[in-house]
Amino acid sequence: MLYKSIILAVDLTDESIKVANKAVALCNAFSAELHVVHVIESLNYAYGGDVPIDITDIQNQLRQTAEDKMSLLLDQLDTPNKNYQITQGGIESEIHRIAEEKHADLIVVGSHCKHGLALLLGSTSNGVLHGSPCDVLAVKVNDPNKEK
Structure with missing residues (x-):
């Protein structure tokens, strides 16, 4: 599959x-277009609704x-075919939305090694995987065994 x-x-x-x-190595190997996405989680979304102060300056x-x-x-x-987008909202849902909008074949995310409660509750990379409209590659970004 290309x-x-x-x-x-x-x-x-x-x-x-x-x-x-x-992601760049994959783009270069497949002559693919790269769309770099960062989602700023809305403070209203993160705190479950109304925030009693004006958060415009913070956002x-x-x-x-x-x-x-x-x-x-x-x-x-090091790739000529790159675009970027910074958006705001729920991280997983925004990534899914953009992947559908861009007709993406693959989403590449970082995966942090989690332990304890964080592991049980899941992670952003796990959230992106579930419900994704395409393949997802989780790149391991840290190894706690190497940090010891």
């Missing part, structure tokens, strides 16, 4: 470049920080 449209979903942490490099600061970090990440990627 991949022609690949979504790279990043959290814009320092580990994003490792995930991005895997604007989050977006500006994301734009700055996205620019730095894109500068490091």
Whole structure:
């Protein structure tokens, strides 16, 4: 199966470049178009509804920080076919929506090693996998055994 449209979903942490490099390698191998996506989880969404203060300034600061970090990440990627999108909402649902919109064949996400309660509750990469309109590749970004 050939991949022609690949979504790279990043959290814009320092580990994003490792995930991005895997996505770029796949794009180069398949001559695919890369769509880099970052979702800012809406504070209203994160806290389950109404927030009793005006959060416009906070959301604007989050977006500006994301734009700055996205620019730095894109500068490091070695592929001519890259687009990016920063959106706001539920992380998994926005990634699914964009994958459908872009007719993606593959979503690439980072997978953090989780332990205890975080493992039981799931992760973003697990949430992206369930309900995805296409294949999902979870790239392991840290190994707790190597950190010991």
